[in-house]
Amino acid sequence: MTWLRGVVLAGTALAIATVAAPALAQTSLQIPLQFDFLNSGAKSLALAGSFVGLADDASAAFANPAGLTQLARTEVSMELRGFRRESTFLERGRLSGGITNQGVDTVAGPRFANSAASHLGPGFLSVVYVPGRAAISADSTELPQRSWALAAYRHEFVRVDQRFLSQGVFQRDPTELTSRRDEPQEGVRQVSMTAYGVSAAWRLRSDLSVGAGVTLYEFDLESVFRRFLPADGFFGPPNFAMETGRATQSGHGVGLAPNVGVLWTRGPTRVGALYRHGASFDITTVAGTEQARSGQFRVPHRLALGASRQIRPSVLVAAEVTRIAYRRLRESFVTDQARFSGREASFTIDSGTEVHGGLQIARPWRFRPRFRAGAWFDPDHSVRFTPSEMSETPLDRLFDERLAAALSSGTREVHGTAGVGLTLTPRLDLHAGIDISSTGRVFSTSVIVK
Amino acid sequence: MLRRLLVGACLLLTAGAPPTALAQTPSAPTNLRNQQRQPSDNRSWYEAYADGIKAVEVRNWAVAITSLELARSRGPRPGRNVTTYGDNATDFLPDFYLGRAYLASGRYKEADAAFKRVEQSKLITPRNREFATLVESGRQASVELLIASAESDTAAGRYGQALKSLAEARSLAPSDRRAESMMTSVNERMDTAKSAKPSPVQTTPIQPRADQTAVNLPDLSKQTSEIDLKAVSANALDARADAKTNATNGIVANSPAVEKTTARPRVRTSNTSVTAAQTTVAPQAPVQMPPFTGSERAALANFFAGNYAQVARLLEAQINSGNESRAAHFFLACSLAAMALRGEALGSLEDARTHYRDAERGQSLGDVQPFISPRVLALLSTGP
Numbered sequence: 001m002t003w004l005r006g007v008v009l010a011g012t013a014l015a016i017a018t019v020a021a022p023a024l025a026q027t028s029l030q031i032p033l034q035f036d037f038l039n040s041g042a043k044s045l046a047l048a049g050s051f052v053g054l055a056d057d058a059s060a061a062f063a064n065p066a067g068l069t070q071l072a073r074t075e076v077s078m079e080l081r082g083f084r085r086e087s088t089f090l091e092r093g094r095l096s097g098g099i100t101n102q103g104v105d106t107v108a109g110p111r112f113a114n115s116a117a118s119h120l121g122p123g124f125l126s127v128v129y130v131p132g133r134a135a136i137s138a139d140s141t142e143l144p145q146r147s148w149a150l151a152a153y154r155h156e157f158v159r160v161d162q163r164f165l166s167q168g169v170f171q172r173d174p175t176e177l178t179s180r181r182d183e184p185q186e187g188v189r190q191v192s193m194t195a196y197g198v199s200a201a202w203r204l205r206s207d208l209s210v211g212a213g214v215t216l217y218e219f220d221l222e223s224v225f226r227r228f229l230p231a232d233g234f235f236g237p238p239n240f241a242m243e244t245g246r247a248t249q250s251g252h253g254v255g256l257a258p259n260v261g262v263l264w265t266r267g268p269t270r271v272g273a274l275y276r277h278g279a280s281f282d283i284t285t286v287a288g289t290e291q292a293r294s295g296q297f298r299v300p301h302r303l304a305l306g307a308s309r310q311i312r313p314s315v316l317v318a319a320e321v322t323r324i325a326y327r328r329l330r331e332s333f334v335t336d337q338a339r340f341s342g343r344e345a346s347f348t349i350d351s352g353t354e355v356h357g358g359l360q361i362a363r364p365w366r367f368r369p370r371f372r373a374g375a376w377f378d379p380d381h382s383v384r385f386t387p388s389e390m391s392e393t394p395l396d397r398l399f400d401e402r403l404a405a406a407l408s409s410g411t412r413e414v415h416g417t418a419g420v421g422l423t424l425t426p427r428l429d430l431h432a433g434i435d436i437s438s439t440g441r442v443f444s445t446s447v448i449v450k
Numbered sequence: 451m452l453r454r455l456l457v458g459a460c461l462l463l464t465a466g467a468p469p470t471a472l473a474q475t476p477s478a479p480t481n482l483r484n485q486q487r488q489p490s491d492n493r494s495w496y497e498a499y500a501d502g503i504k505a506v507e508v509r510n511w512a513v514a515i516t517s518l519e520l521a522r523s524r525g526p527r528p529g530r531n532v533t534t535y536g537d538n539a540t541d542f543l544p545d546f547y548l549g550r551a552y553l554a555s556g557r558y559k560e561a562d563a564a565f566k567r568v569e570q571s572k573l574i575t576p577r578n579r580e581f582a583t584l585v586e587s588g589r590q591a592s593v594e595l596l597i598a599s600a601e602s603d604t605a606a607g608r609y610g611q612a613l614k615s616l617a618e619a620r621s622l623a624p625s626d627r628r629a630e631s632m633m634t635s636v637n638e639r640m641d642t643a644k645s646a647k648p649s650p651v652q653t654t655p656i657q658p659r660a661d662q663t664a665v666n667l668p669d670l671s672k673q674t675s676e677i678d679l680k681a682v683s684a685n686a687l688d689a690r691a692d693a694k695t696n697a698t699n700g701i702v703a704n705s706p707a708v709e710k711t712t713a714r715p716r717v718r719t720s721n722t723s724v725t726a727a728q729t730t731v732a733p734q735a736p737v738q739m740p741p742f743t744g745s746e747r748a749a750l751a752n753f754f755a756g757n758y759a760q761v762a763r764l765l766e767a768q769i770n771s772g773n774e775s776r777a778a779h780f781f782l783a784c785s786l787a788a789m790a791l792r793g794e795a796l797g798s799l800e801d802a803r804t805h806y807r808d809a810e811r812g813q814s815l816g817d818v819q820p821f822i823s824p825r826v827l828a829l830l831s832t833g834p
Contacts, residue, residue, distance in 0.1 A: 043537075056536035070535040072497060133497075136504045140513055143491055144501055206492045206524065268526060313529060364531060368539065421537055429537050450538075 029337045029347065029383060030090060030406040033160065033189065036378065037302060037324065038435070039063045040124035040155050041079055042444040046419020046433030047358030048374025050318035053272040053306030055263055057429075057448055061126040061151035064274045064306075065199035065211025066263035068149040074130045076449045081123025081156065085440035086114040088409035089164050095401050097172025097179050103235025105170050105179075110405045117161040123444060126153035151199040157217065158193035167238065168230070171401060173394035180398060183227040183245075184238030193299070194218045199259075211261040216254055219281040221297060223249040247287040249337075251297055255279030268310035276302040278328060285336055295336040298328040300351070316360040318374075326381040327351045334383055341399060345388040347407075352379030358417070370421040375414055378437065382410025413437045419444075426450075493517075495525030496534035499544060506547050514551040518544045528571055543573060546580055553591050558598055561591040593623045600632060609640045621755060746777050753781050759794070761785035769805075780809035787826045799829065806830040 038044075041059030044051035051059070055067020058077035091113035092104060099108050128151040133144035168182040199213030225247045231239035257279040263272040278299030286292045306320035326349045335344040358374030385403040419433030427450045435442040493501070499521035505514035522544040526532055532542040549564035565588035574580045596619035603612035613636055620629035749764040765782035768774075786802030809815060 070494065072494075072500070072535065072538070133501075136501060136508060136510055136513055138508045138510050140505075140510055143493070143513065143516060144497075145492060146497070147492060203492050205490065206494065310526070310533065313526070313532065316533075362533070368531070368537075370537060423537055423539075426538075448537075 029334065029385075030166075030403065033087075033162075033191070033329075033383070035085075035158050035160050035191070037157070037300070038442065040126075040153075041077060042081075042419060042431035042433040042446040043372070043421055044433075045081075045435055045442060045444045046372035046374065046417055046421075046431070047318050047360065048356045048376040048415065048417040048435075049322075049354075050306055050308070050320040050356040050358040050374060050376075052261070052274045052304040052320050052322075053263075053270050054308040054316075054318050055261070055270075055272055058126045058128045058151065059124060059446070060211075061128055061153045061199045061213070062124065062155050062195070062197065062215075064261040064263060064272050064304075065151065065201050065213045065259070066209045066261040066272060066274075068128055068130075068151055068199065068201035068211060069147070069203040069209040069263075071128055071130050071149060073450055075126075075128045077124065077126045077128075077446060078449075079122065079124035079444055079446035080120070081442065081444040082118065082120035083159070083440060083442040084116060084118040086116045087162055087164075087439075088112045088114055090166060090169060090402075090406040090409075091164075092167035092169060094170040094179075095405055096174075096398075097170065099170075100179070100235060103230070103233065104167050104237055105235045110169065112409055113164070115162045115164040117163075119159045119161060121156055121159070122154075124153065124155050124446070126151055126155075147203045149201045151201075151213075153195070153197050153199070155195040155197070156192075157195045158191055160189065160191035162189040163187070165238070169402060169405070170235075171398045173397055176394050179234075181230070181234060182402060184230060185225060185227050186238075186240070187223070187225040189223040189249075190221070192218075192220045197259075207265045209263045209265075211263070213259050215257050215259065215276075215279070217257065217279045217281075217299070218254050219251060219279070219297065221249060221251040221281075221283055245288045247285070249283055249285050251281050251283030253281045255281050255299075257299070269307065270309070271305075271307045273306070274302070274304045276304075278302070278325070283333065287340070293336060293339075296332040298331055298333065300328045301325040306356075314362040314364075316362075318356075318358045318360075320354075320356040322354040322356065323351065324354065324381070325351045330383070343388065343399070343403075346385055346400075346403075348384050348386065349381060350379070350384070352381045354378060360421075367422040367424060372417075372419045372421065372433065374417045376417070378413040378415055380410045380412045383407055384410065411438075413439065491516075491520060493520065494535070495521045496538075496540065496542075499525065499540070499542065502544070502547055502551075506550055509554065511551045511555045515548065515555065518548045518551060522548065528573060530573060541573075543568065543580065545571070546574060546584060549591065550583070550587055553587055553594070556594075558591055558595040561587075562595045565591055589622050593619045593626060593629070596622070597628060597632065600629075600636070604632075604636050604639065607643070609636050609643070612636050617751075617755070745773075746775065746781070749778070749781055749785075753785055756788075758785040758788045758792075762789070762798075774808075776809045776811060776813075779805040780815065783809060783830055784822050784826050787829045788823070790829065791825060803830055 039049045039051045039059070040062045041051070041057065043057065044054075044059060044063060047054070051063045053064075055064035056070050058071070058075040059079070060067035060070075061077075089112065091111055093107040093109055093111040094105060095110055099105050128149055130149050131146060133146045134140070134142060136144060164187050166182070166185045166187075168184040170179050170181050172179040195215045195217050197213050197215035199211055201209055201211035203209045226243050227245040228238045228240055229242040229244055230236040231242075257277040259274065259276040261272060261274040263270060278301045280296050280298045283295050283297050284292050285295060302322060302324050304320055304322040306318065308316060308318035310316050330347065330349045334347050334349065338344045338347045354376055356374065356376040358372060360370050360372045362368060362370045385400075385407040387400045387404070391397040391400050415435050415437040417433060417435045419431060421429060421431040423429050429448040429450075430445070431448070432443075432445045434444070491498075498517045502514050502517035502521055505511070505517055521542075522528075525542060525544065528542050528544060530541050531539045533539050545564040545567040549561045549568065552558070552561035552564055565584065568574055568584060569588065574584045596615040600612040600615040600619070603609070603615065613633060616629045616633045616636065619626070620633070623629070745764050745768040749761045749768075752758075752760040752764065761781060762785050765778045765785070768778050769782065783802045783805035786798040786805065790799040790802065
């Protein structure tokens with residue numbers, strides 16, 4: 001029987017080898033990369049991120065620097081943020097043809113699994129310097145004015161840590177007599193982006209402020225995707241000792257990007273806007289024995305318009321609409337990974353519009369608790385695959401089928417948020433907030449020292 | 451096309467020019483224009499409010515007023531724990547500090563108005579640390595306003611009105627001797643004026659006494675029966691109406707005898723509040739009443755000031771000494787009834803009715819009764 005095993009292994013290797021080279025590059029695309037650009041601070045989190053039109057504490061240094069002119073004294077904000085997020089990927093199953101009930105070919109249709117990642121760290125730290133104003137004495141004649149404020153901050157902008165293991169789906173083209181199998185694969189993807197920034201705000205009039213800042217993003221991307229031969233024949237589980245190929249994506253660097261904001265105040269109403277330019281970073285992709293290729297990871301631009309209103313002395317409402325140009329991720333980062341397939345045009349990412357709304361109710365109790373709640377709409381901004389042309393070969397048809405299935409798990413979500421803020425002393429506020437969605441939880445607590 | 455563009459550009463430039471530049475004459479010197487241009491005050495309301503409080507503390511009244519007026523105009527409704535920005539809150543009481551700044555700046559009318567706004571808002575209660583200052587400052591503003599009003603009235607020859615204001619000022623601030631000395635001065639002026647040109651309505655000054663609260667009284671020393679009681683009562687009742695307003699605001703005690711007088715239409719003038727009666731009811735038909743004695747004059751002054759216990763003491767002493775009169779019985783009856791209404795001396799109600807009957811002596815009191823609270827009269831007339 002040894003000869004038989006040898007034939008099976010050789011056949012398997014042959015069958016898989018026919019798609020190995022493109023598969024290495026496609027692997028990373030089969031794992032959706034999806035992350036959100038949340039505003040900093042627990043207060044903002046509890047108000048569903050509706051902070052551009054509020055921007056009234058030290059976290060405005062990042063959210064909308066124009067709001068810094070509201071601060072009457074120097075503030076320090078520290079945030080501890082943790083999250084757990086799940087990414088869905090195609091884990092096993094048979095996409096076409098009948099199951100054989102051999103080895104791992106026992107599941108009809110696609111089966112998805114979740115890659116869970118969690119992180120806990122100092123989400124945000126900022127210091128806002130508010131210059132002192134001229135002291136008033138008995139013979140002062142000048143009215144003390146103050147028009148500007150400065151801030152510096154550090155913000156854990158993006159943290160992605162994905163690990164996954166796919167058994168490899170089975171497929172069979174109608175024109176072929178035998179099935180094909182996507183190679184079992186293991187992947188690790190880590191993306192981190194930390195923002196260091198300075199912001200300045202200027203009060204043009206008593207009701208109008210503008211702000212601007214420059215952010216230095218420190219970018220780090222490490223991705224490793226490995227393919228394995230199955231053990232015990234074509235239908236067997238992965239044999240991690242038999243690696244057939246490896247693809248990596250990596251990028252380390254810094255990038256500068258500006259942001260500008262404006263805040264207009266009229267009585268209890270504030271309207272703010274922010275534009276944050278996305279930075280770009282160089283990345284390198286190495287697939288198998290191919291020559292290393294350079295590409296770019298482009299952070300989406302972000303345009304937000306928000307408003308808030310103190311509708312009663314104890315009730316505050318805030319809303320925000322944010323347009324995020326996720327489409328920028330497609331350029332280079334996605335298309336480069338799809339290059340081998342020759343189907344770059346079939347991969348798309350839609351830019352999305354988030355809608356945020358939050359409510360705060362203050363109670364005149366000890367520590368003046370402020371109860372917050374909100375919700376926000378998170379559009380689907382995953383990579384999607386839509387065949388742009390008719391496939392003619394069995395390999396192309398199977399490719400279309402596999403990618404369409406693998407990238408079908410992205411969905412729009414509604415996040416619910418809640419939180420509380422306490423004034424422990426006139427110089428110390430404590431906030432806590434949580435964001436819950438079907439794919440993740442974010443918890444944040446922040447302290448503001450004034 | 452080019453011409454249109456040029457014309458359009460010129461229009462844009464013209465429209466973009468600041469209005470002041472268009473309004474300036476070519477001969478206006480640049481430095482003068484710069485001096486006239488005030489820097490825009492871009493402070494937020496809570497910054498201006500904090501500045502205002504600081505300025506009050508260091509007694510920089512000009513900065514205080516500017517800052518607090520700005521805070522008041524730009525800020526939210528005054529209140530306790532008003533959110534300033536973010537999660538910061540403050541007690542926002544601009545009128546309280548504005549009143550103090552106005553008062554110190556001699557702007558009594560505005561100070562009085564500011565303190566009244568504070569009182570109406572009920573944001574400062576006896577539990578608050580600002581209460582004592584509010585009471586004292588509010589009283590001081592009222593006194594200063596009354597004295598200023600009296601000075602104005604005296605200069606205009608409205609001695610009765612001046613005396614009324616001074617009497618009220620003295621009742622609000624007994625330790626302030628200015629009102630008393632001014633009353634003496636006003637009485638002297640009245641004497642001088644009367645000796646120069648006799649008035650058809652005989653009025654002579656009364657000498658203020660330390661143990662009484664003076665009101666605008668007619669000449670009671672001439673032993674004349676032609677007393678303008680209606681005018682007296684109107685003035686006195688108005689004074690007490692103001693006192694009632696103050697009492698409502700927690701400044702002075704209430705008086706039940708004036709409860710019905712608040713129905714009189716009030717007219718707000720530029721300097722002080724007066725009643726329609728004062729401005730429209732001029733000479734009144736004299737009421738035939740017996741002449742008043744010295745005790746009766748003092749008692750009358752106390753009666754209209756709401757000091758009913760003092761009235762009772764004075765008139766009972768007079769009646770017990772055998773010096774009875776219809777006026778003594780009438781005002782003693784009214785005082786006792788008013789005290790009964792206040793709940794101060796329930797047992798004296800019968801005495802009140804007895805004195806009321808003695809005052810009637812078969813004659814009608816209809817000319818005097820309109821100036822007494824209907825509740826008091828009802829109490830007196832419903833006895834056995």
